Amino acid sequence: MGIEMIRLFQRHQSVSKTTRATAVFAGAGNPAFALAFNVGPSLHQGEEQRLSLGATSKIELDTHRLFKANIQPQTGWVAPEEDIAVYVLTEVKRHFVARSNIYTHLDYRVRWCTEGEQYFNTRLNDSFDKQGDVLSGHSPHPLDRNPIKVGEERFFILVNWPDNADQVKYVLMGSSYDA
Incomplete structure (x- = not known):
């Protein structure tokens, strides 16, 4: 039994050494990738990022228009x-x-x-008024307001909230709106 334990210990040491050697080799072979992965997101620290979702001409007075976007957060x-x-x-x-x-x-x-002038969720039967405040249901808080900015006949929403502004950069993949 003593010889089997020695062989097992030697095999464990061999696997451990191989793993370390692979890690060192990968780190030495790709320092640029390691640097980009660790430093890249910090370059955007504190940077306000807004994405354009559409033209202001597509929004009619007193009409709720749903705009959708497909974004890609980049964190390394x-x-x-x-x-x-x-x-x-x-x-x-x-x-x-x-x-x-x-x-x-x-x-x-x-x-x-439109018939009830309210936001509605069929799953939980929750309803919210035009301002996003809770009318009925289980929700403990109103609908979130997204910061919006208008410029050059387009509107932009803020996508990097303060809790993740230092680590995420977003890329707009596509946008659309429901008529």
């Missing part, structure tokens, strides 16, 4: 695509309000019901 090598959607409303054609159509951590989405 990992870059999964995300879908975001906001309802945009204007009452004076100069002041635009954008509200997220997702209102819980479970990704429940709301839709605008």
